[in-house]
Amino acid sequence: MQTTVPNFLRQRACLSPTDPAVFIGEQTISFSELDREVQKWAAFLYGTGIRRQMSVAVCMHNSLQLVQIIFALQYIGAVTVFINTRLTESEKLYQLGDSEVKFFLVSDESLAVFSECFVTWILPSEPDVLASDFDLSWLQMEFEMHGVATIMYTSGTTGKPKGVMQTYGNHYHSAIHSLLHMGYSPEDRWLIQLPIFHVSGYSTLMKSVVYGMPIVLPIHGQMEHILDEIQKKKVTLLSWVAKNLQDVFQMQAVHKLTNIRGILLGGGPVPTTILKECHKERLPIYLSYGMTETASQIVTLGGSDVYAKIGSVGKSLFLNQVRIDNQEEPFEVGEILVKGPTVMKGYLNQAEETNRRMTADGYFRTGDMGYFDADGFLYIVDRRNDLIISGGENIYPAEIEAKMMELGIFQEVAVVGMSDAVWGAVPAVFYVPKQPFPYCELDIHNMLKKSLSTYKLPKKYIMLSELPRNALGKIQKIALQNQLKD
């Protein structure tokens, strides 16, 4: 079976040239118009020295330009490394160094960092190319399904961010899987509110070219604007996290979602209170379970099952297989293992860690714990170790703990998730100070701000004389969590 396939955007522009690809502001951009603009950006980027197989980092907020840059890099055949816009300078530098990028593309100076190891480009608003530059013989008209398209960083339990290598095939199969579960009609329009540098946003771009479906790009992320766009642009599909729904409920604006035929909810567990409200309002939600390593959702729950199976994340998407490690019977809890064409190629430069996470028969160890019920529906008991999912962003306690210990003022620290009405969860820290300890909470906070993104900063600091440990000397995080609840 051949695994060389046509460039997705190019093929879509050939198949449905006049169909709308992007709605943004007052503009409607067809697939052939998008393709033309993208080829100009490709020529511009090629002109700056970007070449096939190079790793090129992109740090940009959602925008039409970001969409164009992503497809332009695909045309060149470069590997796109996505850098979260919320990272601190040192976090960015770590990921840029680890992925050995040659170029770092940003849309404005506030997102830039500089180094001798790569060229930082603050992109112009328009690609500055002459018609004469248009020798496009180097345009990649084909993709290799096994070839790496994107690298997205995820922190993991060690606290050291790991580059997840996602292939064109991963993204294609993810788009098809979603289609098989949620269907597709020619009236569909999918609004992208979540960051495109996350797989949740990026996957919608891929759906757009694979299905021939227009995306709606809001000008900014304020919920009033989003709801207006949903109504004005006749949006039918959304990818959201629970926080977005909560905002809508608080604004009492559910009536603005009447056109919506599907809300794909990802980014961590959805509180039962929100599920109940969705049920009351008859919102067509699809719960999903997935991660960067699986190029978005691998398990989904939709239709009436959402309310019949409260607490479940559903069944696997068509070509995926899900298994509970070492458990055969329903209700037996174990690590969730997954296998399928959306599972990543591996962690960049971390063959050992990649191997550690793969079983001999090709399953990926998610690190999450769960079980199946008697009908084959999956339930998540505990997220990856002690991962905190805060408004759709993953926060790894180990990363915060490492940064705190680097300050040299603590004997020991332990970070746990604290439930939060707005964000789902936020980090809280328990610490044992080194004596003397002349610092107040604000001092610690300010020191940490230099090395941690705002969303990762602990929202609560609790001083202890010692941390609770079990017989094996392991910190008992559950005891700390219970203490938080009291």
Add this chain to the structure above:
Amino acid sequence: MQTTVPNFLRQRACLSPTDPAVFIGEQTISFSELDREVQKWAAFLYGTGIRRQMSVAVCMHNSLQLVQIIFALQYIGAVTVFINTRLTESEKLYQLGDSEVKFFLVSDESLAVFSECFVTWILPSEPDVLASDFDLSWLQMEFEMHGVATIMYTSGTTGKPKGVMQTYGNHYHSAIHSLLHMGYSPEDRWLIQLPIFHVSGYSTLMKSVVYGMPIVLPIHGQMEHILDEIQKKKVTLLSWVAKNLQDVFQMQAVHKLTNIRGILLGGGPVPTTILKECHKERLPIYLSYGMTETASQIVTLGGSDVYAKIGSVGKSLFLNQVRIDNQEEPFEVGEILVKGPTVMKGYLNQAEETNRRMTADGYFRTGDMGYFDADGFLYIVDRRNDLIISGGENIYPAEIEAKMMELGIFQEVAVVGMSDAVWGAVPAVFYVPKQPFPYCELDIHNMLKKSLSTYKLPKKYIMLSELPRNALGKIQKIALQNQLKD
């Protein structure tokens, strides 16, 4: 990217156990019921000695039993060799020998042939298994996308039938391609009228398990019954050849198709008169171009394009690429080359012929001639060499010519297609007799009947004193075709 995927039927039965899989007569069979019955057949076939990787031939008319046998062989991991029910004994023996089958499964004695090389099994109507036989540890719960699922024979220009090896990936991608073009809704039901031993029928079975879509299996092929079934079972989708539409028009029964949202037309060119009638009746037809070697359609035309681009077969399906050999400009005619994940693995035991048909950059040479218009729509100028497509069946002149020469009574013969109002085309033969020649037309016809299926028998015999040849000595078939028209 992982290419090991779950057994399609098994996965579908897990994901949508209670959804309908098959409507037949008064019966509705759910995916889990189908799966259970198929596992019984698998146990039965395993009991007879069928094992993984074995080639097993099947010669059966469309029936629920055929559907069950196909999925049962997938569960065992055997390769299914499809034998056209209309073949003569010697044609069957050739294909059974060429594919080195160990078992030949037929539903009744009339379809059976016997040989020392394989075991012929006339299947019972029910799988005769005891509950105690159910050690199913050998059931194949996974498919390898690159693994051969089916072998279907096609004659080709040499007249020697070639076994086309189709993989699980070929069939999966074919189902997905069709979905991307025709869409899918939970109300869809696809009626299978064309033979399942052809890729046109088989591909619908694959769509059924991949989408979770029910198929409607008519009890027999009479158009009155088919139309009743379409109405009674609320059929929305059909795969037909032009002849089927013509029958409906003749019966003045178009009103019985009001529920239909898509008619996929394959099996050769659709006469313009039929297209015009479809337009008048606003029938939602999808023209398609494909072949056994591409696991059904690779190019399709639907929607308003059908009538805007009369004569075209459309644009390629999403992951396919189509090219005209050595031509870059629109309207330049050349051989049609295709590339994509639905292109077969190769011809069985014919590495040389397989290589001859593949270009260095992975395109398959269809042998058909065609061109693109300025909008990128494909037009077929001439089918594979002088292939005759008669009511959806491929007839290769070379095969008929070879059988005629074997009789030893002709100096030379040439078979060409003759247009026919009912079948689209039928074979006509021009012959130069050896003297003396004491045979009448009926004598020749009766002699040929022993070695050629009825549908391949020439419908017209014309005696000449010599065949027209060009300067290179090649028979000028076009001159013969012109003579037929006069």
